[in-house]
Amino acid sequence: MALKMVKGSIDRMFDKNLQDLVRGIRNHKEDEVSDRRIKQELKQDNIAVKANAVCKLTYLQMLGYDISWAAFNIIEVMSASKFTFKRIGYLAASQCFHEGTDVIMLTTNQIRKDLSSPNQYDTGVALTGLSCFVTPDLARDLANDIMTLMSHTKPYIRKKAVLIMYKVFLKYPESLRPAFPRLKEKLEDPDPGVQSAAVNVICELARRNPKNYLSLAPLFFKLMTSSTNNWVLIKIIKLFGALTPLEPRLGKKLIEPLTNLIHRYGGRCCFFHSRLVKCLLGGSLSLFPDARCLCVQKLRILIEDSDQNLKYLGLLAMSKILKTHPKSVQSHKDLILQCLDDKDESIRLRALDLLYGMVSKKNLMEIVKKLMIHVDKAEGTTYRDELLTKIIDICSQSNYQYITNFEWYISILVELTRLEGTRHGHLIAAQMLDVAIRVKAIRKFAVSQMAMLLDNAHLIASNTQRNGICEVLYAAAWICGEFSEHLEEANQTLEAMLRPKVTTLPGHIQAVYVQNMVKLYASILQQKEQAGEKEAAQEITQLMIERLPQFVQSADLEVQERASCILQLIKYIQKLQVKEVPVAEEVIALFAGELNPVAPKAQKKVPVPEGLDLDAWINEPPSDSESEDEKPKTIFHDEEQRHSKPRHPEMDEEELARRREARKQEQANNPFYIKSSPSPQKRYQDTPGVEHIPVVQIDLSVPLKVPGMPMSDQYVKLEEERRHKQKLEKDKKKKKQKKEKRGKHHRHNSLHTESEEDIAPAHHVDIITEEMPENALPSDEDDKDPNDPYKALDIDLDKPLADSEKLPVQRHRNAEALKTPDSEAPPVEKKSKKPKKKEKKHKEKEKDKGKKKEKEKKVVEEEEEKKKSSKHKKKKHKKEKEEKSKDKKKSKKKHHHSEEEMAESVQNGTLDDEPLPVSSCVLATYDIQGNLQNDSQVTVSVIFENKSTSFLKSMELNVLDSLNTKMLRPEGSSVHDGIPVPFQLPPGISNEAQFVFTLQSIVMAQKLKGTLSFIVKNDEGSTHEKLDFKLHFSCASYLITTPCYSDAFAKLLESGDLHMSSIKVDGISISFQHLLAKICFHHHFSVVERVDSCASMYSRSIQGHHVCLLVKKGENSVSIDGKCSDPTLLSNLLDEMKETLSKC
């Protein structure tokens, strides 16, 4: 026994590793054997054997075997301690786990363990695996762990963590807001891999919901100008492509760097071009016609290239341009038509797409003619179907705008019916109906064409079952019936509709036939009666009575019902006719009135009347207990009986015969059962088989081309002649100096370009617009797909985080370590889990501390470091600090008008923009905001506006740092270096740049002196200019408007660790409401509660100081009591407030 086991193991060890399996499969295909062996191996305790087995399974899975039964074993291997096995386990999991795998929830803890493993490759392999099979549950449970990893010390892990966040967001959208600040941080990660990962993720997010990411534009702009990584550049350019339509100002800014990029890469990187073009299209391009022409020209070169890939991309890019600027593409029609002849289907399809936008009144016929030729030549139904839909799309676009001759269009549609095996019969039918109903002038022609179609129905319906084209008969029958007054040979058409062959058509078409033959019959009857041909009228009635029974026996209920109803009606008419009573008027009255087209969305747009709640119950629903207990039982019981009988498998002949008898008996007694009538026609219908259908009816001598069918080509010629004539006439008129407009269009919605106005439509056509209900609500919401997975990610990212938005954390593991970026304590966090290992890492870190700004640093350390450096700087700047600056500011206050502009760019709802000084050429306004993610940083957004007529460039902003406040400069630059403004300003243009300042203490207001230097360039040359200014950091600018609930507010006040101070301002005349608004606006407070003329307000500083206010209004005075964790901050804030209020 033992020997056997040993032997088995040796076998496995020596000859059944993966390679052997692969070899075995390649040689013999004896998969079954190895399959069984693997199962045996999985049962072993030895993890190595198990891992080997799982590895083999992964291979087998690729060959098409279902290995889901081994899911549990895979998890076992995943949890192996050795990397070798873990790797295999995760690989197998990534291949075969999905949301339906039930054991997947068992992996949560294992993955969490691996994520926090000290070995970075363990973590990496877990992240990679997770990215393939992440489920909403896993995403929710692990989101916080992954977020922690985003600030891991190793870039390898950071990179992976950032990437996987995208998957997590998709599965668990709630995680987006808490994680976003950190993700944004990673855009500026020192490691290029992490940076590109972050760009990737944000670009993907932004592409779906661009409007939420507009505020990141400046950051990406910076990245674009600084990055040298092509992959990242392409992503960013794509992102801007999505952003520009929302922010037109961006387009202008982008022009310059993009042109630089084009020049840098020249023709080498063609894919830049196509990307570029897409991006430039954001509407902004219309401002730069030159650039557009250039693009289209370059694209033409691409399309003419022999490389098929470039050709394809050229066409693709052109179709993007087409959407916004059809005119510039139209000149390349020749090229695109040429592409239709390409062998490659992908290219042909692209070219087809382009054609759609290129048609005009002038060239529609020509283009469609070419397409028709292609339809004839096309191999393969998919491409032919595509052509067909495109032809119809092209012709019907924007309310048939480009069709000048509807006779031509009808004949095109009729020609299309000759296509065999197309799936789009219903499309053609819908077009026929639409045109016939909405274009009144064409009805006569349409009816004659449709009559012809009905007459030749056997050509169309030759192979009913698989032939979608017979749908057109539906349209033909309806049109002939509805507009029968236009029919010349009504008798003949009626005959055609009554042919026995019709009964082989699908039910719904037959139903339309039956209904419409009555309409036809009615109009014939009227004709004959008016002409006094009584016999002819009776003949036609007789014909109906003879032929209708074949429809009465139809298997289709609808047909049967209509036919038997009508048959009775006609029999009655016959009786009246025999009595020589005139009936036609009454019969025709059945179909009086006109059917108007109704817009497809009409029903949806009916406004809900006031006071009607559609969601409310009209009657309360019955209680659950009742319905569940009793009713269903009986129903199920009944149904079971009914269903089980016919399914009974062992039904012997006798039983069957007995039942048949019983059924016949039942039928005989049932007055509603239509019994088979003994008419001769009936009999051949009863017997199945085609041979009984009389052959006489089929007109075999019909040539392949439908007789008398108008060829659309004729219309093309006719149209040309007509246009020529028109032109001549017009010329004549011009000579006579008459500026009469010809061919006034009656069409709705038609847009004419000047060149097209020359062509008047052949008929004066009136397209009836589709009917809409009165007071229809205009809305475009219907277009959005509610199932779009990205819709859930449409989240406003600029709103400050609420406490409730923290990511779920498993409390028992590290309850204190949980952290989201919004919480108040500085981000030390999370690393307390494994102190031992952390220590090690910490040492490593300290070595390169100078370079990296890691968040994990202990706050104490950080502060120490800052103190050191600030001492150092103190010496340098002492002098400069003392310097008094000219106070230009006040005189410039009048420039407050740029507030509107600011409001757009300001996030966070905080607003305090103050004008910086102006020279003759520059006006700058700025706004200071606290940085949510960093407690010692504020962002100053400055808007520069060029007021002069010259071009401003090489702008550079420099500030003299103070002890407390320093401008954040790029690494390696000294405190004397200015920061270049990343753009140039053409005359009259304004643009925004952001500068980050770090500060130590925020309890005092600060003023910084600075200089803006720039070069003014105009026709005469360029001069270098300087402008001094002062930045005023008020205490209020360190506050962040934070909502607070009254109970939390009360607790805060009760806690007693707040210092108190108060002020009183007299001479206030504005209303209390107005006053509160002013405080909220200028000082970033939010109102907690308001009772009469008393209100409590709250705000928080970027360093987490709570500030509470109690504002009371007396007569002509206001008193403010403040409480704050820092007394200095409070008194400074109150002083600022006093100043604001005293101005009221």
Added chain:
Amino acid sequence: MRFVLLFSRQGKLRLQQWYRAGAERDKRKAARELMQAVLARKPKMCSFLEWGELKVVYKRYASLYFCCAIEGADNELLTLELIHRYVELLDKYFGSVCELDIIFNFEKAYFILDEFVMGGEIQDTSKKSVLKAIEQADLLQEEDESPRSVLEEMGLA
């Protein structure tokens, strides 16, 4: 990117990585359809194929087709570049790679792909850092595989 497929000229799947988990049956059906569509195309045709709502970018290297399915808004040439880079990585790793390398060491091919692309997004654009990560992981694996006693190997220890 939705998925990556590698298959031979004979229509044998050599590697598949799906970045959106789905039922086995759907995956297999999609792979089969796609292989048919790609194999039917002639060599001179362009590398792009519109396939339902997705776009397929493929390229043939010797007897192997490398094939990526991307969404409409993704960049086609970038994907082509990505395929090429993956091939380069394989080539560097195996030393002039051939189909047999991928058949017999398919798990390595997967590991390389996973280091290069994650969750459908390019993870690292630098070839060097991808290869470095793979090498180090392999090193770690070799350490693991330090000699064990025969008995342990047999599962008797």
